[in-house]
Amino acid sequence: MTEEIIIAGFGGQGVLSMGKILAYSGAMQDKEVSWMPSYGPEMRGGTANVSVIISDERISSPIISQFDTAIILNQQSLDKFESSVKPGGVLLYDPNGITNPPKRTDINIYKIAATEKAADLGLAKVFNMIVLGGFLKVKPVVTEEFIEKGLMKSLPERHHGMIPENLKAVQTGKELVQAVHTL
Amino acid sequence: MFNQDIVKPENLVYKRTEVLTDNVMHYCPGCGHGTTHRIIAEVIEEMGIQDKAICVAPVGCSVLAYNYFEVDSLGAAHGRAPALATAIQRLNPDKHTFTYQGDGDLAAIGTAETIHACNRGENIVIIFINNGIYGMTGGQMAPTTLVGMKTATTPYGRNVELNGYPLQITELLAQLPGTYLVTRQSVHTAAAVRKTKKAIRQAFENQKNKKGTSFVEVVSNCNSGWKMPATKANEWMVENMFAKYPIGDIKVDGELVQK
Amino acid sequence: MAKELKLMKGNEAIAEAAIRSGCDGYFGYPITPQSEVMEHLMAEKPWEKTGMVVLQAESETSSINMVYGGAGVGKKVMTSSSSPGISLMQEGLTYLAGAELPAIVVNVVRGGPGLGTIQPSQADYFQATKGGGHGDYQLFVLAPATVQEMYDFVFLGWEIAFKYRNPVMILSDGAIGQVMEKLYVGDYVPRWTDEELRKNAPWASFGKPTDRKHHIITSLELDSAKQELHNHKLQAKYREMEEKEVRFEAINCDDADYIFVAYGSSARIAEKAMQLGKEKGYKIGILRLITLFPFPKKKIAELSTKVKGMLAVEMSAGQMVEDVRLAAEFRCPIEHYGRYGGIIHTPQEVLEALEEKIIKRK
Numbered sequence: 001m002t003e004e005i006i007i008a009g010f011g012g013q014g015v016l017s018m019g020k021i022l023a024y025s026g027a028m029q030d031k032e033v034s035w036m037p038s039y040g041p042e043m044r045g046g047t048a049n050v051s052v053i054i055s056d057e058r059i060s061s062p063i064i065s066q067f068d069t070a071i072i073l074n075q076q077s078l079d080k081f082e083s084s085v086k087p088g089g090v091l092l093y094d095p096n097g098i099t100n101p102p103k104r105t106d107i108n109i110y111k112i113a114a115t116e117k118a119a120d121l122g123l124a125k126v127f128n129m130i131v132l133g134g135f136l137k138v139k140p141v142v143t144e145e146f147i148e149k150g151l152m153k154s155l156p157e158r159h160h161g162m163i164p165e166n167l168k169a170v171q172t173g174k175e176l177v178q179a180v181h182t183l
Numbered sequence: 184m185f186n187q188d189i190v191k192p193e194n195l196v197y198k199r200t201e202v203l204t205d206n207v208m209h210y211c212p213g214c215g216h217g218t219t220h221r222i223i224a225e226v227i228e229e230m231g232i233q234d235k236a237i238c239v240a241p242v243g244c245s246v247l248a249y250n251y252f253e254v255d256s257l258g259a260a261h262g263r264a265p266a267l268a269t270a271i272q273r274l275n276p277d278k279h280t281f282t283y284q285g286d287g288d289l290a291a292i293g294t295a296e297t298i299h300a301c302n303r304g305e306n307i308v309i310i311f312i313n314n315g316i317y318g319m320t321g322g323q324m325a326p327t328t329l330v331g332m333k334t335a336t337t338p339y340g341r342n343v344e345l346n347g348y349p350l351q352i353t354e355l356l357a358q359l360p361g362t363y364l365v366t367r368q369s370v371h372t373a374a375a376v377r378k379t380k381k382a383i384r385q386a387f388e389n390q391k392n393k394k395g396t397s398f399v400e401v402v403s404n405c406n407s408g409w410k411m412p413a414t415k416a417n418e419w420m421v422e423n424m425f426a427k428y429p430i431g432d433i434k435v436d437g438e439l440v441q442k
Numbered sequence: 443m444a445k446e447l448k449l450m451k452g453n454e455a456i457a458e459a460a461i462r463s464g465c466d467g468y469f470g471y472p473i474t475p476q477s478e479v480m481e482h483l484m485a486e487k488p489w490e491k492t493g494m495v496v497l498q499a500e501s502e503t504s505s506i507n508m509v510y511g512g513a514g515v516g517k518k519v520m521t522s523s524s525s526p527g528i529s530l531m532q533e534g535l536t537y538l539a540g541a542e543l544p545a546i547v548v549n550v551v552r553g554g555p556g557l558g559t560i561q562p563s564q565a566d567y568f569q570a571t572k573g574g575g576h577g578d579y580q581l582f583v584l585a586p587a588t589v590q591e592m593y594d595f596v597f598l599g600w601e602i603a604f605k606y607r608n609p610v611m612i613l614s615d616g617a618i619g620q621v622m623e624k625l626y627v628g629d630y631v632p633r634w635t636d637e638e639l640r641k642n643a644p645w646a647s648f649g650k651p652t653d654r655k656h657h658i659i660t661s662l663e664l665d666s667a668k669q670e671l672h673n674h675k676l677q678a679k680y681r682e683m684e685e686k687e688v689r690f691e692a693i694n695c696d697d698a699d700y701i702f703v704a705y706g707s708s709a710r711i712a713e714k715a716m717q718l719g720k721e722k723g724y725k726i727g728i729l730r731l732i733t734l735f736p737f738p739k740k741k742i743a744e745l746s747t748k749v750k751g752m753l754a755v756e757m758s759a760g761q762m763v764e765d766v767r768l769a770a771e772f773r774c775p776i777e778h779y780g781r782y783g784g785i786i787h788t789p790q791e792v793l794e795a796l797e798e799k800i801i802k803r804k
């Protein structure tokens with residue numbers, strides 16, 4: 001199993017940390033992982049993206065241009081990455097602010113209204129964990145047990161009190177995700 | 184009323200200076216770089232020296248200053264702007280060469296160039312944006328970082344034993360015989376902007392009269408680097424930065440007014 | 443040795459390795475994409491754990507001369523930077539090489555020339571392997587391809603640097619610096635005691651005891667006859683490195699028709715291209731260079747008699763390819779492929795280049 005993922009959205013949406021938690025969880029489950037961020041001052045308030053690879057084998061290139069899954073959190077990122085999903089792959093997006101939804105018919109498309117849900121629940125902080133839950137429902141590349149271990153490893157100890165809230169958000173995401181178009 | 188009834192020359196009260204290009208500035212909202220750019224451009228326009236002005240841009244957040252000033256420009260290597268300006272002005276004594284530099288650029292890697300250009304009394308204008316941090320590279324300690332201030336390379340606050348003291352480069356430069364005007368200003372209020380504009384005007388006038396080096400420091404916020412909203416950053420600046428870097432003239436017409 | 447699993451960026455791994463390998467001092471100046479090296483050190487406060495000194499200098503010129511000072515008194519000292527900063531260090535590097543001082547210098551390469559871009563590149567190969575500064579000298583150049591190697595090569599770097607009394611460069615790039623991967627770290631190696639320093643760096647200017655003459659660390663020799671002898675000694679040292687210290691990883695090379703020659707992140711991209719090529723039925727191997735100086739000339743010469751062609755893959759306009767051609771002496775077709783100026787080639791592009799430039803040739 002090798003899963004090549006891109007997560008893309010605005011800086012401040014927790015894109016990088018969602019990728020980090022995913023990578024940590026994979027590592028705890030004894031998989032090979034890589035996490036490669038876009039970097040530099042262009043990220044100031046602009047877009048941020050990170051590619052994450054989780055694999056049972058040695059990871060060759062951490063720099064990838066074709067993805068098994070694209071997790072998309074704004075229109076700019078959708079425009080940029082829709083064409084980079086491998087045929088038969090998955091595109092998961094949050095419809096908030098999306099005026100031009102994905103159009104491809106050779107991939108599986110899911111949506112998750114995580115921004116709305118997080119606002120409703122007053123849980124803006126764990127918005128990204130809701131999205132992560134949606135992804136895990138579609139592609140269970142790591143199990144819940146290891147998400148918890150990943151959180152323990154990636155969060156500083158003083159934030160460990162927030163882990164249950166994060167796990168609940170993952171659960172919420174699993175229930176929230178909807179298929180738009182499947183092959 | 185229709186638009187054409189309003190847009191008439193006699194109704195014009197404010198116009199953006201043509202010494203700035205139409206490019207959208209990349210600075211963070213509320214950052215002092217943008218305001219200072221505008222003031223410099225207005226002075227150049229008011230003095231009618233656009234054709235004589237030559238900008239030497241630094242390396243720092245204002246590395247792209249040349250995209251905003253509609254004047255001929257050069258991008259220097261990190262810290263070397265005063266060396267470029269020295270040659271440009273000596274080879275073109277009737278031009279108006281100015282450098283625009285951050286605190287890392289001017290007071291760390293470029294300290295030697297700064298001190299020697301000022302000591303030679305090069306007939307240049309130096310605009311120095313002191314925000315107490317390396318904005319461009321993601322908020323590391325600058326030589327001007329205040330004691331106790333947290334940055335990416337002083338995560339527990341600047342500690343004198345470890346990192347030394349904040350460098351008051353402006354006071355130091357005022358001691359050199361080559362400097363003719365040395366002043367410290369800010370751009371966080373309308374009144375401050377007016378004073379800074381006056382200082383920059385004076386600097387370019389001095390240059391026209393071949394008086395030697397004119398040095399204008401602008402104490403500025405770096406809301407991104409300081410990790411504060413812009414208004415809060417300005418409050419923090421007034422309270423903390425101004426205590427270490429007090430606003431006012433230090434040397435006027437070649438005479439120290441403060442010691 | 444107990445191994446602990448971490449997830450870290452390549453840049454952080456360099457810093458972690460410095461602390462754990464008994465480094466005495468790090469001197470640096472911020473520059474993207476390697477500022478995390480110093481940021482990690484400052485956050486870890488190694489001066490409280492191991493006594494290691496960490497200092498943010500006022501420039502790279504200063505950093506490298508701090509390294510010169512520390513190395514001259516026998517300490518394990520290092521610096522890191524990225525391309526524009528490494529260019530500023532060239533003066534210091536030739537003095538280190540001339541005075542035969544051990545040190546580690548990390549270059550997390552970004553696209554040039556000049557201020558260039560902050561994105562990954564491999565266009566500093568010539569600068570790293572052909573001198574860079576003035577005079578006849580060589581750095582020992584290691585090219586990590588993983589976060590684990592960023593860590594491991596700091597340990598290896600000390601070994602080489604002190605064995606040969608020569609500066610070691612770890613030539614990385616923005617991708618390996620920024621990527622986060624699994625990293626296994628070992629126990630802390632204690633810093634050298636004064637006695638150990640005297641034993642491991644007996645030549646150093648650490649203070650003259652009564653029973654010997656004073657030591658002088660310098661690269662100056664006004665008597666040209668002596669300077670020529672000194673150069674002979676340096677050259678003999680470089681030849682010994684070529685004899686004993688060549689390192690590479692040969693993947694699927696034994697029955698390959700085609701070889702990708704690459705190092706660092708390009709080697710990993712090429713590995714992916716190799717997998718894609720396998721699906722198309724091509725027999726491709728990879729020669730991944732670990733030491734760029736000393737260069738694996740013999741291995742390339744040997745492979746050049748067995749394969750139908752080689753593609754040198756590097757994020758530059760074609761630098762390493764020159765050494766590949768010299769080593770292969772034109773016994774097989776050798777071409778270059780690479781995007782540059784901060785653009786990273788994709789595995790698909792690399793495979794297409796192999797097909798176009800080598801497989802479908804003539």
Ligand SMILES: Cc1ncc(C[n+]2csc(CCOP(=O)(O)OP(=O)(O)O)c2C)c(N)n1
Nearest residue numbers: 242243244261285286287288317318319473
């Ligand atoms: C030789 C060299 N070293 C390091 C850098 C990286 N660098 C770019 S800008 C900068 C500091 C900028 O700080 P400052 O001058 O205070 O400007 P600000 O961004 O705060 O306006 C550094 C260290 C570089 N470009 N060149």
Ligand code: SF4
Nearest residue numbers: 211214244318405406
């Ligand atoms: S990082 Fe700081 S100095 Fe740079 S543009 Fe933003 S606020 Fe201004």
Ligand SMILES: [Mg+2]
Nearest residue numbers: 285286316318
């Ligand atoms: Mg600054």
